[in-house]
Amino acid sequence: MKNNTYQFHKFDVRKNKNYYQYSKYYGLRFIKDYFKARNELLKNYNKKNLFLEKKLINTDRVKTLCRNFEINKKLFKEKTNPIEYSLEEYIDSSYKIISYLFFKKDYSILSTLLKMNDLIIYIYNKKKEKKKYLNKLKKIIFLENTIIKRIINEQQAK
Amino acid sequence: MNNKLNNLAILCAKNSRSIAYLYFLEKEKILPSTLILIDTKKNYQKIKTKKNRYFQYNLDIKKFAIKNNIQLITLKNTKINDDKCFKAIKDLKEKYIIYAANYGDILKSRFFLIKKNFIHIHPGKLPKYKGSTTYYYEILNEQSVSFSAIFQDKKIDNGKVIAFKKFNLNCIVKSELDHVYDPYLRSKLLIEVILELKKKKKLASSPQSKSKRNIYYIIHPLLKHIAILAQKK
Numbered sequence: 001m002k003n004n005t006y007q008f009h010k011f012d013v014r015k016n017k018n019y020y021q022y023s024k025y026y027g028l029r030f031i032k033d034y035f036k037a038r039n040e041l042l043k044n045y046n047k048k049n050l051f052l053e054k055k056l057i058n059t060d061r062v063k064t065l066c067r068n069f070e071i072n073k074k075l076f077k078e079k080t081n082p083i084e085y086s087l088e089e090y091i092d093s094s095y096k097i098i099s100y101l102f103f104k105k106d107y108s109i110l111s112t113l114l115k116m117n118d119l120i121i122y123i124y125n126k127k128k129e130k131k132k133y134l135n136k137l138k139k140i141i142f143l144e145n146t147i148i149k150r151i152i153n154e155q156q157a158k
Numbered sequence: 159m160n161n162k163l164n165n166l167a168i169l170c171a172k173n174s175r176s177i178a179y180l181y182f183l184e185k186e187k188i189l190p191s192t193l194i195l196i197d198t199k200k201n202y203q204k205i206k207t208k209k210n211r212y213f214q215y216n217l218d219i220k221k222f223a224i225k226n227n228i229q230l231i232t233l234k235n236t237k238i239n240d241d242k243c244f245k246a247i248k249d250l251k252e253k254y255i256i257y258a259a260n261y262g263d264i265l266k267s268r269f270f271l272i273k274k275n276f277i278h279i280h281p282g283k284l285p286k287y288k289g290s291t292t293y294y295y296e297i298l299n300e301q302s303v304s305f306s307a308i309f310q311d312k313k314i315d316n317g318k319v320i321a322f323k324k325f326n327l328n329c330i331v332k333s334e335l336d337h338v339y340d341p342y343l344r345s346k347l348l349i350e351v352i353l354e355l356k357k358k359k360k361l362a363s364s365p366q367s368k369s370k371r372n373i374y375y376i377i378h379p380l381l382k383h384i385a386i387l388a389q390k391k
Contacts, residue, residue, distance in 0.1 A: 008379065023379035025333045030383045070375040107298045107381060114378040148380065155298065155388035 006033040009121035014073045020115065028158065034148075038141050041121065045138045052099050052143075062100045065093055066112040074119075087127065090120050091136045098143045110147065117144055162228065163356055167192040167252035169259050169276075170219055174207035176258040178341035179348055180222055181213040188352045192229040194246055195219055196236055196259055210338040213345070238263040248272045254355060256348065257310060267312040275361070276310040277351060279344040282374075283322055284308060285366040288315040289374035293335060294385040301327060301390055303335075305343055307351045309363055318363035321354075323347045332386040 005026045013019045026033075069075055075085040075093060085093065097113045100106075117140065124130060124137055151157075161184075168183075168190040170176035183189050207215040223230035236242050238259050247255065247269065257265075257278045265276065282292030283304040293303045304324045308317040323346065330339050355361050377385070 006380075020376045020378060022336055023382060025383065025386060027333075027383075028387060031380065031387070034380050067373075107295050107377075108372065108374050111375065111378040111381050114380055151298075151381075152384060154390070155384055156390045157384045157387040158389060 002029075004033045004037055005030045006037040008115075009037065009118040009125075012122055013115065013119050017073055031152065031157065035145070038145055041141050042138055042145070045142055047142060052102050057096070057100045057103065059100065059104075062097055062109065066097065066109050069112055069116055087120065087123050087133055088136070090116065090123065091133065091140055094120060094140045095136075095143075098140060098147070101147055102143070110151070113144065113147075117141065161187040161226075162189045162191045163254075163352070164191050165252050165359070166190040166254045166256070166352065166355065167194065167250050168256040169194045169196070169247070171196045171198070171258065171260040171263075172219065173258070173260065174215070174337060174341040175344060176219060177207055177215065177217045178213045178345045179256060179258050180219065181217055182345040182349050183352065184222070184226060186349050186353065188349070188356055189226055189228060190252070190256065192231065192250055192252055193219070193223045194231045194233065194243075194250075195223075196238065196243065197232050197234050198236060198260065207341075208334070208337040210334070210342070212338065212342040239266045244268065247274065250274070254361070256352075264314060265310060265312075270310070270312050277320070277348070277361075278308050278310045278317070279348050280306045280308055280315055281340060281344070282306065283324070284315060284319055285369070286372060287374060288372060291377040291382070292374050293340070294377045294382050295374050297327065297332065297385040297388060298381065301388070303327060303330060303339075303343065305347045307347050309361075316366065318365050320361050320363045321347060321351050323350070335386075 008020070011019065065075065075090065077083045077085065077089075094113060094116050097109060097116070101110055101113065120137065120140070124133055127133065168176075168179065170180070170193060172195075209215050220230065220232070222228075231246050233243055233246060253273070254275050254277060257276045269276070281303075282288070282296055284306040287296055287304075296302060296304060302324055304322065306322045307320040308315070309320065311317040325343055330343075351361065
């Protein structure tokens, strides 16, 4: 059996800032492997009552959040307080970005979201107490999945 | 016949961009009179120049300079912003310098105070596509690939625009963009710019408009795959 080519959630991007540079091309298999890797987290996910609130979106806030994440490869609570976000805060930020992307197509922001979610899954997998994060995590991964499926369809990627 | 431009130098490293530039400059008989080679070992495992049908992928830069009688300045174990490199560039008699240094190297502001014009070929139409891996974003947004020739200034991708060229996606193997088409397409635009320099002895440029100044970061591999596999017309 071939190994899954999607490995970006298995390494700590915070320790290797060039992690995504010159990534290898695997063809369509890579996209299938991405879904396979993400779907592992979505087992038994109940998507009932899933809705996005447009009022959550603050465009400037989302853009600043993404820029900060791209520059530092992590997020801090405040400028003057160099304490990194907790897993819960990362998930909440991811949800804000997703809410933005549901109403506005922006590949730059989407690229950052995918990186952030890779990191979120990495941090989640390292946690001993996973249960309390699982529902929120499933929600963002399901929504990310929905956006990606829409993009693949639009771009006719095959 | 002297094919060299007295007012032109090139700042090179051992990378595919430098190799492609030199290959096409020689082919078009518009060689620089000085070649500065930053000969630094870096981890280029992921970005090895691939054998291809467009340019000689294994061109030896030092032998190239000797063969073409180009003044060669080799800077060993030097970073772009080191004093040694700065002095070498400052002392050049040439006013125009083609920039093809190591990936990720960014010139510090003092380089822009020495009355040299650094010609850089940026992937993406400026000012719309600033930053990194912009051709993948451009494919997703516009189903095209463009390059801009600029004079570098102290802000990244902010310099005056010399020329712009849009390429037809049908002529490109998208899966080979990073290793083959990036240096090849950059070279195509560079040649047009240097031919213009040869003809007019100087290069005209215009400032970038202040609107639509997006900055793109390295594209996530999933979006890169979608861009490569996209069939949208």
